[in-house]
Amino acid sequence: MDLSRHGSFDDAVERLVPPDERAASAALDHHNRLTKPRGALGHLETIGVQLAAIAGSDPPPVPDRATVAVFAGDHGVLSEGVSPWPAEVTAQMVANFCAGGAAINVIARQMGADVVVVDVGVATTLDPAAGLVDAKVRPGTANLAVEPAMEREEAIRALDVGAAVAAEAAEGGARALVTGDMGIANTTPSAALISALTGRPPAEVTGRGTGITDDAWGLKVAAVEAGLARTGDVEVLELLASVGGLEIAALAGFVVGGAAARVPVLVDGVIALAATVVAAELAPLALGYCLAGHRSTEPGASTALEHLGLRPLVDLDLRLGEGTGACLALPVVRAAALVLSEMATFDSAGVTDKTT
Amino acid sequence: MDLSRHGSFDDAVERLVPPDERAASAALDHHNRLTKPRGALGHLETIGVQLAAIAGSDPPPVPDRATVAVFAGDHGVLSEGVSPWPAEVTAQMVANFCAGGAAINVIARQMGADVVVVDVGVATTLDPAAGLVDAKVRPGTANLAVEPAMEREEAIRALDVGAAVAAEAAEGGARALVTGDMGIANTTPSAALISALTGRPPAEVTGRGTGITDDAWGLKVAAVEAGLARTGDVEVLELLASVGGLEIAALAGFVVGGAAARVPVLVDGVIALAATVVAAELAPLALGYCLAGHRSTEPGASTALEHLGLRPLVDLDLRLGEGTGACLALPVVRAAALVLSEMATFDSAGVTDKTT
Numbered sequence: 001m002d003l004s005r006h007g008s009f010d011d012a013v014e015r016l017v018p019p020d021e022r023a024a025s026a027a028l029d030h031h032n033r034l035t036k037p038r039g040a041l042g043h044l045e046t047i048g049v050q051l052a053a054i055a056g057s058d059p060p061p062v063p064d065r066a067t068v069a070v071f072a073g074d075h076g077v078l079s080e081g082v083s084p085w086p087a088e089v090t091a092q093m094v095a096n097f098c099a100g101g102a103a104i105n106v107i108a109r110q111m112g113a114d115v116v117v118v119d120v121g122v123a124t125t126l127d128p129a130a131g132l133v134d135a136k137v138r139p140g141t142a143n144l145a146v147e148p149a150m151e152r153e154e155a156i157r158a159l160d161v162g163a164a165v166a167a168e169a170a171e172g173g174a175r176a177l178v179t180g181d182m183g184i185a186n187t188t189p190s191a192a193l194i195s196a197l198t199g200r201p202p203a204e205v206t207g208r209g210t211g212i213t214d215d216a217w218g219l220k221v222a223a224v225e226a227g228l229a230r231t232g233d234v235e236v237l238e239l240l241a242s243v244g245g246l247e248i249a250a251l252a253g254f255v256v257g258g259a260a261a262r263v264p265v266l267v268d269g270v271i272a273l274a275a276t277v278v279a280a281e282l283a284p285l286a287l288g289y290c291l292a293g294h295r296s297t298e299p300g301a302s303t304a305l306e307h308l309g310l311r312p313l314v315d316l317d318l319r320l321g322e323g324t325g326a327c328l329a330l331p332v333v334r335a336a337a338l339v340l341s342e343m344a345t346f347d348s349a350g351v352t353d354k355t356t
Numbered sequence: 357m358d359l360s361r362h363g364s365f366d367d368a369v370e371r372l373v374p375p376d377e378r379a380a381s382a383a384l385d386h387h388n389r390l391t392k393p394r395g396a397l398g399h400l401e402t403i404g405v406q407l408a409a410i411a412g413s414d415p416p417p418v419p420d421r422a423t424v425a426v427f428a429g430d431h432g433v434l435s436e437g438v439s440p441w442p443a444e445v446t447a448q449m450v451a452n453f454c455a456g457g458a459a460i461n462v463i464a465r466q467m468g469a470d471v472v473v474v475d476v477g478v479a480t481t482l483d484p485a486a487g488l489v490d491a492k493v494r495p496g497t498a499n500l501a502v503e504p505a506m507e508r509e510e511a512i513r514a515l516d517v518g519a520a521v522a523a524e525a526a527e528g529g530a531r532a533l534v535t536g537d538m539g540i541a542n543t544t545p546s547a548a549l550i551s552a553l554t555g556r557p558p559a560e561v562t563g564r565g566t567g568i569t570d571d572a573w574g575l576k577v578a579a580v581e582a583g584l585a586r587t588g589d590v591e592v593l594e595l596l597a598s599v600g601g602l603e604i605a606a607l608a609g610f611v612v613g614g615a616a617a618r619v620p621v622l623v624d625g626v627i628a629l630a631a632t633v634v635a636a637e638l639a640p641l642a643l644g645y646c647l648a649g650h651r652s653t654e655p656g657a658s659t660a661l662e663h664l665g666l667r668p669l670v671d672l673d674l675r676l677g678e679g680t681g682a683c684l685a686l687p688v689v690r691a692a693a694l695v696l697s698e699m700a701t702f703d704s705a706g707v708t709d710k711t712t
Binding site: 316 | 567684
């Protein structure tokens with residue numbers, strides 16, 4: 001994957017256009033002629049209308065081809081004791097993704113989606129592997145509890161990586177993009193970003209991640225509080241550099257890159273939602289291209305969903321990340337497009353409409 | 357489809373065995389060795405364990421092949437003014453199903469599921485069509501507000517039809533069954549059955565169906581109340597005959613027939629849930645083979661889900677029936693089986709387990 005062929009994050013922001021309201025209206029009218037009581041497909045109809053607005057056509061294209069991009073990075077804040085998993089697991093899981101053995105590989109294969117793994121900030125040097133993109137900005141972040149996680153320039157480079165991966169996938173034919181992530185300790189910077197940008201206190205948006213003890217949770221909240229106190233009230237790019245993560249910055253770029261390519265972006269759990277909250281600040285028009293794949297059990301995920309006004313498509317208590325929840329939602333998105341393409345109308349099927 | 361080759365509903369009840377607890381335990385242990393934090397796939401893990409218990413093996417078979425059975429019937433209670441749709445729409449929609457133009461056709465094609473349409477009680481005589489099974493017990497029910505909807509013998513014959521359709525599908529290779537229904541006014545008998553068997557008042561479990569006015573809703577509640585007052589406190593088969601529907605009775609048979617074949621049954625909305633409440637009374641062991649496909653907006657659906665202790669897999673405000681909500685859940689069920697078949701373990705992938 002040659003990411004240098006694509007423009008920067010800023011280029012993607014400049015290409016953004018609002019979703020097409022005329023196509024949305026056409027899809028809404030179309031739904032009312034299909035052989036079902038009006039509104040009976042509930043939120044599936046809303047998704048169909050959004051897909052029409054995104055593509056600028058009714059019926060919208062069916063997103064048969066989809067790409068899951070799993071952005072991987074390490075986190076200096078792990079040294080605060082916020083997770084019981086060692087940092088080496090990030091690199092080991094990247095190898096597992098490349099070998100096809102992780103949950104996201106299984107679910108993506110089922111859904112006919114490609115998986116691309118992007119090293120944007122793993123602490124160790126990784127061996128080349130099929131499906132692995134080396135776009136390392138730096139080998140892991142610094143400890144956000146005591147110093148900025150990264151330089152502002154590094155955050156911008158990570159945004160560029162994400163936007164370029166989205167552009168590459170869309171150019172390759174993907175008609176839906178799915179956000180994925182891997183990074184031991186990455187729910188900590190996610191909580192920090194969500195707290196800062198929604199105004200909710202750290203203890204309210206900080207969760208148990210992979211399943212941590214009360215003591216580790218206390219350390220995690222303290223790390224978020226320390227990072228936010230150190231950072232103070234700054235603009236969003238500065239905040240992202242100070243308390244974010246490399247894969248989170250790349251995901252924010254990926255969301256905006258997908259929107260710039262007018263492709264629906266299925267957002268996964270709390271890490272991707274933190275990135276989407278950042279993306280919505282940097283480029284508000286991108287939000288109209290986003291669909292929330294699922295509701296993670298992490299409390300910050302629900303806070304971010306509410307803040308963004310997104311309704312999750314799947315709600316099964318997942319808390320794995322990798323893109324698993326969003327990938328599970330892909331059939332729902334495809335169904336929303338297919339009913340607009342393939343269902344008969346009252347007229348065409350000779351079905352009598354209701355009398356009142 | 358030669359339904360006479362299969363045994364009766366009572367034969368199916370006699371073949372029921374409890375789900376296999378040893379296979380469930382094996383799947384639970386297996387999940388804890390896979391490369392993810394324990395429990396991180398949430399309810400997907402619970403489904404995987406249930407599928408193992410149903411099949412008696414870990415990993416459970418992946419339900420690639422699935423059959424949606426749409427049972428169709430008409431309802432005399434329509435004359436009470438409970439729906440704005442004319443009865444002829446039931447037959448017209450059966451034709452739409454056979455032509456492939458309805459929502460369930462679109463979603464079933466997407467999911468690679470077969471659709472079989474079973475006339476168990478449409479009021480008019482239907483033209484033969486591909487995929488249409490003529491198993492009419494009687495041409496529509498009587499008006500349950502004033503007299504028994506059907507004879508007890510007719511209810512038994514409808515139960516037999518459903519059980520035979522499930523046996524036929526399982527014998528044909530289906531590894532998941534999906535309940536479907538079509539019948540103008542069929543949310544009225546569903547509300548009556550759910551009210552009687554859960555003890556909740558009619559007004560609480562009676563909904564807007566396809567979207568009715570306040571006046572029609574009042575007539576609908578009154579019809580349910582009249583039917584239940586006329587019936588009194590009777591055993592469940594008598595209740596089913598008195599206030600049920602032909603497609604509801606067939607669906608109860610289908611649920612039990614699927615369980616007897618040890619195949620998971622994905623239950624759709626309020627009509628299928630009413631049938632499942634009946635099935636659970638007639639054959640309690642069948643419930644362990646059921647998965648709730650989705651949460652319909654009909655209030656009786658939530659009452660029945662709670663009564664049965666089932667957690668819906670999809671929650672998108674659908675209220676169409678036909679099996680659409682349950683069919684949308686099929687990829688979730690497949691994913692639950694696939695992760696147990698295909699994910700790497702910590703040992704096999706060389707991933708370090710957490711330190712505490």
